[in-house]
Amino acid sequence: MLELEKINKSFDQHAVLTDVSLQISKGGFGVLFGPSGGGKSTLLRIIAGLDTPDSGRILLDGRDVSLPGRKYVPAEDRKVGLVFQDLALFPHLTVGQNIEFGIRTRPEKKHRLSELLELVRLTELQDRLPHQLSGGEQQRVAVARALAPAPDLLLLDEPFANLDASLRSKVRAEMVDILKQAGATVIMVTHDREEALGSADHLMVMSSGRMVQAGLPRDVYEHPSTLEVAGLLGDGNVVACTVRDEFAECALGRIAAPGIKDGTCRLFVRSEHLQQSASGEITVRVKDASYFGHDALANLVLADGACLSMRQFEDVLPEPGDEIRISVTGPVTFFHSD
Numbered sequence: 001m002l003e004l005e006k007i008n009k010s011f012d013q014h015a016v017l018t019d020v021s022l023q024i025s026k027g028g029f030g031v032l033f034g035p036s037g038g039g040k041s042t043l044l045r046i047i048a049g050l051d052t053p054d055s056g057r058i059l060l061d062g063r064d065v066s067l068p069g070r071k072y073v074p075a076e077d078r079k080v081g082l083v084f085q086d087l088a089l090f091p092h093l094t095v096g097q098n099i100e101f102g103i104r105t106r107p108e109k110k111h112r113l114s115e116l117l118e119l120v121r122l123t124e125l126q127d128r129l130p131h132q133l134s135g136g137e138q139q140r141v142a143v144a145r146a147l148a149p150a151p152d153l154l155l156l157d158e159p160f161a162n163l164d165a166s167l168r169s170k171v172r173a174e175m176v177d178i179l180k181q182a183g184a185t186v187i188m189v190t191h192d193r194e195e196a197l198g199s200a201d202h203l204m205v206m207s208s209g210r211m212v213q214a215g216l217p218r219d220v221y222e223h224p225s226t227l228e229v230a231g232l233l234g235d236g237n238v239v240a241c242t243v244r245d246e247f248a249e250c251a252l253g254r255i256a257a258p259g260i261k262d263g264t265c266r267l268f269v270r271s272e273h274l275q276q277s278a279s280g281e282i283t284v285r286v287k288d289a290s291y292f293g294h295d296a297l298a299n300l301v302l303a304d305g306a307c308l309s310m311r312q313f314e315d316v317l318p319e320p321g322d323e324i325r326i327s328v329t330g331p332v333t334f335f336h337s338d
Contacts (some may be wrong), residue, residue: 016039029179029200036191098130100113101145116144139175151184169194202216252267265335271310282302284300286323289318298310
């Protein structure tokens with residue numbers, strides 16, 4: 001298990017991390033997600049022992065490895081594996097030799113190497129050099145090498161960023177499967193929202209050096225804690241509304257608002273949670289529509305001139321200028337102005 005308690009870090013009096021806390025269970029797959037410059041990679045380096053926090057605690061399986069101001073546990077003594085974006089494979093060593101580099105004890109090398117080659121499905125390629133492998137195969141070598149010394153924690157810093165878009169989802173799925181088979185405890189950094197939502201069993205959203213929300217990916221996506229988190233994880237619509245007696249009145253109609261206090265607020269609804277419906281309560285005009293293969297995005301205009309976006313999965317797209325009726329079909333989130 002990994003626990004961070006109120007980690008703070010500044011460079012030249014500029015705060016990079018502020019009171020960052022998190023917890024990852026043994027065998028969990030945590031993802032640090034957020035915009036570039038949000039402190040994710042700095043946090044990863046601190047966990048690995050490559051940087052020191054100004055304050056706060058890092059506990060690995062209950063052992064404090066940070067101890068600011070006291071004895072500091074260096075990176076090599078933390079049992080933490082790290083895979084960087086550039087993979088850093090040794091170009092003059094074979095697949096097998098690259099993986100063996102992470103195995104410290106000679107007697108176990110042969111057995112451990114065989115075990116890891118089988119895990120990452122590279123047994124038949126163990127004598128090849130890195131330049132003779134595909135990007136996905138190189139990725140598997142880097143992960144196998146990091147797993148070789150049986151680390152308590154594996155850290156991945158944007159490991160798929162250098163892969164072509166056509167390969168990324170396939171390689172990511174393979175890597176997640178391999179790491180879960182290995183029972184590894186993992187933290188991965190990414191600013192790709194599909195990668196974050198598709199990989200994590202615990203999603204942690206960071207922005208401006210702070211942990212702004214953490215939880216199950218679906219919960220964070222459907223119930224964002226702030227409008228910033230909502231926007232980071234996908235497109236959606238913000239509509240002004242007035243709540244009274246647990247119902248919201250707005251341009252999208254009358255919507256249940258259980259537990260929301262009376263007053264003015266903003267309602268957020270995902271674009272895919274607006275759908276065209278003959279029985280829909282709201283009439284809108286289609287401004288334009290864009291087709292993406294797996295779905296389409298229609299930009300809509302309400303009677304008062306406000307704009308909405310609707311993600312549609314039907315084959316037939318509405319035409320610009322069409323008037324259609326829509327309904328809210330999924331969860332909404334309310335944000336009070338205060």
